[in-house]
Amino acid sequence: MDLQLFDDFSQIPESDSIKDKVPIFALPLYAEWIKKEKDYSTVWFYVKSEEIQLLIPFSIMKRGPFKKGMFLTAVLKLSGDCSIELEKDFLDRIIVWITEEKACDWIQQAPNWAIYRTYPENAVAVPFGSYIIDIELNSVEKLFNNIKTNTRGDIRKAQLIGINLVNGQSNIEDLFELIKNTAEKANISYPSLNQIRLMHEHFKKNIKSCIAYYKDMPQAGVIFYHTPFCIYAMYAGSVKNPARGSNSFLYWHTAIEKAKEEGIKKFDFVGAIINPGKESKDYQIQKFKESLGARLNQGYIWKYVISKEKYFVYNKYVKLVSLVQKRAKALDIIDRVLQDSR
Known part of the structure; x- marks a missing residue:
């Protein structure tokens, strides 16, 4: 070769x-x-x-x-x-x-x-x-049933209490603040407000962003890049104590349910430390990913x-x-x- x-x-x-x-x-x-x-x-x-x-x-x-x-x-x-x-x-x-x-x-x-x-x-x-969900090989019903029982309950609760999912581009300042505040607590880099605007202009149909609101207050937000091959969670943030189910509902609806409708094959949460300490933030994040039915690709x-x-x-x-x-x-x-x- x-x-x-x-x-x-x-x-x-x-x-x-x-x-x-x-x-x-x-x-x-x-x-x-x-x-x-x-x-x-x-x-x-x-x-x-x-x-x-x-x-x-x-x-x-x-x-x-x-x-x-x-x-x-x-x-x-x-x-x-x-x-x-x-x-x-x-x-x-x-x-x-x-x-x-x-x-x-x-x-x-x-x-x-x-x-x-x-x-x-x-x-x-x-x-x-990295934690990945195989969307292509599962029906919407199977994808939902793969989610852990408590998390399925959280998603239903979010819908019942009126968690509202909004296109992030229309409320881009809220999206930026959620990402910025979360990244600063974790001491990791994050895009500027202008960079987020430029992302949406550049990637057009290959970018999704979504914010979960409860009583008109932003709870969580995520920016995804995608093609039919895979949808990737690129930047995410949430308030300190988000309304129950707001994060889970956002990921379920935007990165799994809608992705299935659009013919996207996989969802990638992007990045996972192997065997993090049980008291660490990494461990908590990975348990959340597992609760949505994702499996570790090591x-x-x-x-x-x-x-x-x-x-x-x-x-x-x-x-x-x-x-x-x-x-x-x-x-x-x-x-x-x-x-x-x-």
């Missing part, structure tokens, strides 16, 4: 027919978004044989003397049965190409929706996963250093900036997991 590289999605063989077989993050629509927002340039690595057809998008951002790379998805199987060994070989060959071409200085952790079955030789990897996330010198200097620079700004240096999930395991 010859490794091929395309800087235009339309150059990929049978590109029109594979658009509905891949996540939104593998499409030009997303590549254009991260180009506008963060100046990432995207290419697509591709191999095809009589047995298999594989694809993975890769983006590079240049900042001063540094070039960092990032895979936008896990390895995408377009056709055939791909063994873990073949998948690893595909990744190893890409690493060789990136290294020889000096395409970037390091490859940072892929986004939380990219769960790998394997990883390249010499990568730094940790177990990671694999790996990883990163790869090509230029140790530049990677070292860059991290020292980031640490210095954090000290000047009097804030803690943010750790990626890989470093968090490794730190917690020590």
Whole structure:
């Protein structure tokens, strides 16, 4: 199998027919978004044989003397049965190409929706996963029955007490405040109000946002990206003590019931730490996902250093900036997991 590289999605063989077989993050629509927002340039690595057809998008951002790379998805199987060994070989060959071409200085952790079955030789990897609901293979009745009894009761209660679901774009300030307040408590990044507006303008029919209201007060809000392949929960927030069932009803109606009507195959909650402590916020969030019938898809996330010198200097620079700004240096999930395991 010859490794091929395309800087235009339309150059990929049978590109029109594979658009509905891949996540939104593998499409030009997303590549254009991260180009506008963060100046990432995207290419697509591709191999095809009589047995298999594989694809993975890769983006590079240049900042001063540094070039960092990032895979936008896990390895995408377009056709055939791909063994873990073949998948690893595909990744190893890409690493060789990136290294020889000096395409970037390091490859940072892929986004939380990219769960790998394997990883390249010499990568730094940790177990990671994501909670997923298979919409395509289940009827609406089966999907609802897969929800835990108490959560089904919460959804019915939300409908009885008058929880109102509203398009988030029409109340975008409320949506932003819900996401902002929740993210700040968790010490994670979040999009600005203007970025949320721009998201809706850019993704158009491939974005959904929804807010749950109780007595005209916002309770919870979520932004989803989607294609027929999958709907992804990208940003979410809620008030401290939301009205009973508001979160569950929002996810059930928008990301499961409506997604089923629209022919979407899967729902991905996006990202899950493996075996979080029972007292942790991560554990509580994962129990909520399980209560809606989601199952853990477990694999790996990883990163790869090509230029140790530049990677070292860059991290020292980031640490210095954090000290000047009097804030803690943010750790990626890989470093968090490794730190917690020590």
